[in-house]
Amino acid sequence: MGMHLCLELLATSIQQLHDLAHIVTSPVSTPTEIEVKNISLKKAILALQSSLTELETSQRSVAGELDRYRELFDFAPDGYFVTDVNGDITEANFAATLMFGFHIIGKNLANFVYPSYKDQFQNLIEQLQRGQNIKSLDFRMRFPTGQPFDASFKIISIRALDGKVTGMRWWVQDITQRKQEVEKLQQSHQRLEIRVAEMNAKLNLMDRQIRVEREEQRRISRSLARNEAKLRAIMQHSSDIVNILDIDTTIHYCSPAIIKALGYMPEDMIDKKFVKFIHPEDLPNFQSFLTQSVDEMSVSTPIVMRYQHSNGNWVYLESLCCNLLQDPNVQGLVINSRDITERKRAESALQESKIRLDAITSSMPAIIYRLVMNPDGSISMPFISDGLVDLLGIAPRYILSNPYELIDFVHPEDLDQFKALIKGGFDKLANFRHEFRIITISGEVKWVQNIARYYLTESGKPIADGICIDISEKGEAELSLQRTNELLKAVIKSVPVAIDIINPEGKILLCNAAAEKLFALDTLIMGYPNATQVPEFQTAILDTLAGSPLDRVHMDIEIRDGSWLSISMSTVLVHDSNGQIIGVLRIIEELGDRNAQNTSLNGLSMEPLRSSALVPLGAEAIANVSSINANTLIIQYQTGQRNFAGLNLRGAYLAKVELPQVDFSGVALNGSNCSHTNFQYANMRGADLRGANLQYADLKWADLRGADLRGADLRGADTKGSITDESNFRGALLSIN
Numbered sequence: 001m002g003m004h005l006c007l008e009l010l011a012t013s014i015q016q017l018h019d020l021a022h023i024v025t026s027p028v029s030t031p032t033e034i035e036v037k038n039i040s041l042k043k044a045i046l047a048l049q050s051s052l053t054e055l056e057t058s059q060r061s062v063a064g065e066l067d068r069y070r071e072l073f074d075f076a077p078d079g080y081f082v083t084d085v086n087g088d089i090t091e092a093n094f095a096a097t098l099m100f101g102f103h104i105i106g107k108n109l110a111n112f113v114y115p116s117y118k119d120q121f122q123n124l125i126e127q128l129q130r131g132q133n134i135k136s137l138d139f140r141m142r143f144p145t146g147q148p149f150d151a152s153f154k155i156i157s158i159r160a161l162d163g164k165v166t167g168m169r170w171w172v173q174d175i176t177q178r179k180q181e182v183e184k185l186q187q188s189h190q191r192l193e194i195r196v197a198e199m200n201a202k203l204n205l206m207d208r209q210i211r212v213e214r215e216e217q218r219r220i221s222r223s224l225a226r227n228e229a230k231l232r233a234i235m236q237h238s239s240d241i242v243n244i245l246d247i248d249t250t251i252h253y254c255s256p257a258i259i260k261a262l263g264y265m266p267e268d269m270i271d272k273k274f275v276k277f278i279h280p281e282d283l284p285n286f287q288s289f290l291t292q293s294v295d296e297m298s299v300s301t302p303i304v305m306r307y308q309h310s311n312g313n314w315v316y317l318e319s320l321c322c323n324l325l326q327d328p329n330v331q332g333l334v335i336n337s338r339d340i341t342e343r344k345r346a347e348s349a350l351q352e353s354k355i356r357l358d359a360i361t362s363s364m365p366a367i368i369y370r371l372v373m374n375p376d377g378s379i380s381m382p383f384i385s386d387g388l389v390d391l392l393g394i395a396p397r398y399i400l401s402n403p404y405e406l407i408d409f410v411h412p413e414d415l416d417q418f419k420a421l422i423k424g425g426f427d428k429l430a431n432f433r434h435e436f437r438i439i440t441i442s443g444e445v446k447w448v449q450n451i452a453r454y455y456l457t458e459s460g461k462p463i464a465d466g467i468c469i470d471i472s473e474k475g476e477a478e479l480s481l482q483r484t485n486e487l488l489k490a491v492i493k494s495v496p497v498a499i500d501i502i503n504p505e506g507k508i509l510l511c512n513a514a515a516e517k518l519f520a521l522d523t524l525i526m527g528y529p530n531a532t533q534v535p536e537f538q539t540a541i542l543d544t545l546a547g548s549p550l551d552r553v554h555m556d557i558e559i560r561d562g563s564w565l566s567i568s569m570s571t572v573l574v575h576d577s578n579g580q581i582i583g584v585l586r587i588i589e590e591l592g593d594r595n596a597q598n599t600s601l602n603g604l605s606m607e608p609l610r611s612s613a614l615v616p617l618g619a620e621a622i623a624n625v626s627s628i629n630a631n632t633l634i635i636q637y638q639t640g641q642r643n644f645a646g647l648n649l650r651g652a653y654l655a656k657v658e659l660p661q662v663d664f665s666g667v668a669l670n671g672s673n674c675s676h677t678n679f680q681y682a683n684m685r686g687a688d689l690r691g692a693n694l695q696y697a698d699l700k701w702a703d704l705r706g707a708d709l710r711g712a713d714l715r716g717a718d719t720k721g722s723i724t725d726e727s728n729f730r731g732a733l734l735s736i737n
Contacts, residue, residue, distance in 0.1 A: 013051040019044055079172040082158075083109055085165055087125050099151075099174065101144040109170070114140035114148050128157060131165055138175070149176040239339075241317070244332040247294065247325070249274040252332055261317075261339045263310030274335070279306035279314055293321035293333060304340065316341045366469045367391055371403070371452075373426050373462035379403055391448070391470055393441035411437035411445065425454040426462050435471065446472045498590075501574060502541055503583040504651035504671040505691070518588065537586075538653065542630055544571040544584045545651035554591065566591040581650065630654055637662065645683075655693075670708075 023041050079096035081089050087109045097104060100112045113121045117140045127134060134155055141151045152175045158167035235242060235255050241262070244253035254269040262277075278286055282305035293300045300321040306314040319337040324330035368385040381403035384396045392409055399406055410418045414436035425432050435449045452466030489510070492499050498518045500511035537557075540550055550571040556564050568589045574582040630652040633644060637659060645665045652672040660680040670690040678698045686706045696716040705725045715735040 010055060013048060013055055017048065079174075080170070081109075081172075082167060082169050084167045085129055087168075090167070096172065099141070099143065099172065112141050114142050116140065128155065128168055129165060131157070131163070133157065141172075149174055150179050151175060241337040243269075243274060243335045243337070244330065245274050245335060246332060249290070261337075262307060262315060277308045279308070282306055289319075289321065290333070293323050294325075297323050297326070304344075307337070315339060316344045366467050368467050369465075371422075371464040371466070379422075387468075391440070391446070391468070392438065409438045409440070411439055413437070425452060425464055429454045429456060429462065446470055447474065448472075449474075498588040499586070501583045501585050504545055504581065506538070506541065509583055515588070518590070539631075540569060540571055540586070541584050542651060542653045544573060545581070546630055546649065549573065 023037060023044055026037065076093055076095055079093065079099050081092035081096045081104070083089050089104050089107055089109060092100075092104050100107075104112075110118060110121055110125070121139060124134065124137065136152065136154050138150065138152050140148055142148045152173045154171040156169040157165045158169060160166050238255065238257050239260070240255075241257045242253070242255040243251055245251055251269050251272050251274055254264075254266040256266055258264050258266055258269065275283060275286065285303060286305055289300060289303045302318050302320055304316060304318050307317045309315050316339070317337040318340045319335050322334045322336075324332060324334055366385075367387040368383075369381060370383045372380045372382060374380055381400055384399055386396060388394060388396050388399065407415065407419075417434070418436055421432055421434050424430075431451075431453050433449070433451045435447060438446050438448055440446060447470075449469045449471045450466060451469075452464050454462065454464045457463055492510070492512045495512065496514055498512065498515035500515045501509040503509055540553070544550065550569050552568050552570050554566065554568055556566050558564055568591055570587045572585050574585050576582050630649065633647075633649070633652075634654075634657060636644075642661060643663045644667060645663050646667065647664075648668045649672055650668050650670050652669065654669075654672060654674045654677055656676045657674075658678045659682065660678050661682060662679065663683045664679075664687050665683050665685040666687060667684070668688040669692050670688045671692065672689075673693045674697055675693050675695040676697065677694075679702050680698055680700050682699070682702045684702055684704050684707055687704075687708070689707055689709045689712050691711045692709075693713050694717050695713050697714075697718075699717055699719045699722050701721040702719070703723050704727050705723050707724075707727045709727055709729050709732050711731045712729075713733045715733050717735070
């Protein structure tokens, strides 16, 4: 207020000075005007003096107020300072010096900002320089000691007359304690909210528990009512007899099950002695059973005794006793009994069967055993028959205690295979049959055959049941046969006549030195196709496979060096033990060299065919033979025959042959060569075409239902319109259009 008055007086004085200057400078010409000018000048001077007096008085008042404001400024509790536009401190009160130090004038305010807030503070200075109004802001500052504190700033920009910012006034408060109190208050509020939430949760939980308990009480009441009705129904219809006895065996309650089991009415048993109906020989056991039940307040162990039926017969009962003498609701001995007469009969029959089985196993010339795989991976043997004594010379009880001792009796050369088969049996759970050697306790070597079945029980436990048979005679015979075969091979190798065995595919299975020399087989690998390089040999092999073996047939062949050789060839089919064809045995004897003469087709000079080798025309005649020569079949077809059903044509050479509408149902053509052959509309139902070469064969509209085409080569074959229902193409090479 004083400052405003002082400014008004100052303005008035200035105006008076202007008026005085005007009076002085105004021109006068007459003495009157001069006198008037002097009077006006005196009045103006007096007015100016009066204004100066008031201005001086006002100035003293303003100075007093300024001192008071300076005192308030210096001793204000909050920091106050003035900075230029760059933030350099130009004025500061005492509170500000306490915050930032006594020598802060001229220092930049940024020096007192906490390091992590300096970038933010610099942005604030730049905003204030641009003239933005920022009234208040919180910052993290630091004392001269480096200790941080939280400060709240109120900022007023100092502007020039043109509005440009020339400085800033800062009012700062230390709000560290206030923030701490706010944080504490917030934490207290959060804890209070948590406690309130916990109390609400507890109240809700208690409310739910009360409701659950009430519902549980109602459920228990309903359950008790149902259980009571259920117990009553069970007692009425249970097959177990329930008796409640006094300490002297007087019957106070008897369930209706006694009617079916023993033929008595329940009401007739009341107040009678329980021991009256027990077999005399079982009374001592029952007395001990009853004494034990009275002494122990628990369920007794079962006892089996005979009880007299109403018809006079004795019935086996298994009984349990529960001592409820102290139970106020019962006050008696509760005996549960069930009829086990049929079980006793079954146990007797089982015992008799076991005795018979033991007698059979002990008399058998073999070992019967059972192996069990335990959870830890070990193997136990719960049973092994007495045949072990005859086979190994040791008693079964030694092996039952440690089954792994059996491994010591297995021949060392067969031990790895034996272990692998046992492990594989438990892993795959399959049936195994294998033969190996054992060494008895006396050192004798025996051959045995082990047949075992591995399976899982209902509980999931792996078990193996097996029988081990002494086959020493068979084993020795097989060894003798093996030695004989080796001797036979050695003899074949050493004879001067060329001998070899060719399989139906034309591969060499065996040949001696003479054959190697004759056909220059030293650079060839056994098992690869070589036998059909000479057309004459191919025809001979196919004829033999078709059932027409050669017997010393003379022929001339061209060998690798280009010369011709006369030979005599005999062939015979070789079968395995199951009657399956292995191949063709050829015995070739050299007759000497001769000049190449084409005495017959393809250089073949064979003895005339016997009439028995020809197949007569007619369907009935064809059906009565089991095999036929491939060339003969082609001749028969060309003469009009079509029915060749059921024939054996294994390994036949029927390449590039016209056989449309032929009846090959059930024919064995496995391993045959039928490439580029015309089988249009052919009946080949159920034909055996395993491994047959049917490349580029014409099978349009052929009936192949049920045919076995496993491993057949059908690449390029035309099967348009063919019927292949129930045919087996497993492993076949297909390129079907």
